[in-house]
Amino acid sequence: MTTTLAPAAPSADDVLGTSAARTRSAVLERQILEDPGRFRILTGDRPTGRLHLGHYFGTLHNRVRLQDLGVELFVIVADYQVLTDRDVADRLTEHVEELVLDHLAIGVDPERSTVFTHSAVPALNQLLLPFLSLVSVAELNRNPTVKDEIAHSRQSAVSGLMFTYPVHQAADILFCKANLVPVGQDQLPHLEVTRTVARRFNDRYGSGTAVFPEPDALLSEAPLLLGTDGTKMSKSRGNSIALAAGADETARLIKGAKTDSERHIAYDPAGRPEVSSLLLLAALCQGRTPEEVADDIGSAGAAALKRTVTESVNEYLAPIRSRRAEYARDRAYVLRILREGNERARAVADATLAEVRAAMNSRY
Ligand code: ATP
Numbered sequence: 590m591t592t593t594l595a596p597a598a599p600s601a602d603d604v605l606g607t608s609a610a611r612t613r614s615a616v617l618e619r620q621i622l623e624d625p626g627r628f629r630i631l632t633g634d635r636p637t638g639r640l641h642l643g644h645y646f647g648t649l650h651n652r653v654r655l656q657d658l659g660v661e662l663f664v665i666v667a668d669y670q671v672l673t674d675r676d677v678a679d680r681l682t683e684h685v686e687e688l689v690l691d692h693l694a695i696g697v698d699p700e701r702s703t704v705f706t707h708s709a710v711p712a713l714n715q716l717l718l719p720f721l722s723l724v725s726v727a728e729l730n731r732n733p734t735v736k737d738e739i740a741h742s743r744q745s746a747v748s749g750l751m752f753t754y755p756v757h758q759a760a761d762i763l764f765c766k767a768n769l770v771p772v773g774q775d776q777l778p779h780l781e782v783t784r785t786v787a788r789r790f791n792d793r794y795g796s797g798t799a800v801f802p803e804p805d806a807l808l809s810e811a812p813l814l815l816g817t818d819g820t821k822m823s824k825s826r827g828n829s830i831a832l833a834a835g836a837d838e839t840a841r842l843i844k845g846a847k848t849d850s851e852r853h854i855a856y857d858p859a860g861r862p863e864v865s866s867l868l869l870l871a872a873l874c875q876g877r878t879p880e881e882v883a884d885d886i887g888s889a890g891a892a893a894l895k896r897t898v899t900e901s902v903n904e905y906l907a908p909i910r911s912r913r914a915e916y917a918r919d920r921a922y923v924l925r926i927l928r929e930g931n932e933r934a935r936a937v938a939d940a941t942l943a944e945v946r947a948a949m950n951s952r953y
């Protein structure tokens with residue numbers, strides 16, 4: 590007789606599957622170094638505002654690093670998905686252009702990488718229909734990230750677009766058969782839905798071959814950077830420090846960040862999340878460990894910690910900010926990058942949709 594061990598209760602960290610994703614990310618990092626050509630990345634953001642430090646250390650830095658290692662990169666500006674949690678997409682054109690500027694400023698190279706908008710690629714969106722048939726309502730109901738996004742939504746009722754958000758994201762990722770998705774921790778449950786969709790499509794329609802890869806999440810060292818109020822830094826929550834913010838604005842925002850009353854500064858993410866997130870931010874900017882930064886500050890208290898964070902962030906972002914300002918002077922160039930990216934994405938999406946229709950016997 591075998592004994593079954595009761596599974597350990599998942600830690601708070603594990604509700605989203607973060608520990609497993611961290612372990613898997615370490616394996617992926619080794620494989621990427623061995624053969625970057627094996628990987629294709631799809632990743633992106635909603636055009637709801639300027640990108641911030643949470644984006645940068647959660648995913649943007651990885652996008653550029655992997656692009657420079659030779660991994661093919663697709664960046665989606667997810668304009669339809671703005672409407673998951675609000676009635677109207679305010680200042681959409683402006684926000685779309687801001688996202689492209691942010692990517693150019695951090696080093697995304699449009700010669701090698703494709704930046705495109707959701708709404709310009711019809712074949713991508715058409716994949717949503719067969720994909721919706723592959724998941725149950727109960728599965729969508731369970732998604733913890735959708736629950737969190739609903740909790741922060743500006744709408745009083747949950748729209749169908751919010752409810753099906755992860756399936757739409759499966760279409761975003763699978764249209765170009767990406768196998769690697771550098772994301773923050775909040776995206777892990779969404780990525781699980783993509784993996785499920787890919788697996789079920791292959792089982793149901795693949796006739797023994799895999800039409801779609803089952804993509805992996807790639808987590809960074811900062812999969813959940815906190816904002817100035819101590820919750821996930823988020824463009825829509827008024828708690829973020831934008832990459833494009835000025836040095837003085839950055840100082841003011843960090844000065845107002847939530848900390849705790851203990852004078853001695855130590856890195857303890859579980860016990861002191863706000864202080865630890867600030868330490869991690871300074872450490873990432875300085876290329877050191879958060880423990881080292883904490884040792885420097887010792888008992889000098891939160892004000893000294895904030896001064897260090899402000900200096901580190903402003904120094905780190907200075908070249909990114911000046912490149913961004915240069916690109917911002919050439920709006921025609923920004924629009925051209927998008928137009929060319931849209932064209933490339935359309936060709937890829939058309940080819941994938943043709944394959945999907947063949948697999949589903951709907952070629953007439
Ligand atoms: P919104 O509030 O409009 O949803 P957001 O700030 O949550 O905006 P998204 O466009 O939803 O940003 O997320 C884009 C990418 O950035 C995702 O991969 C997400 O995981 C990552 N990301 C966003 N915020 C953080 C954060 N605070 N820490 C780490 N990664 C983050």
Ligand code: MG
Nearest residue numbers: 635738775823
């Ligand atoms: Mg979000």
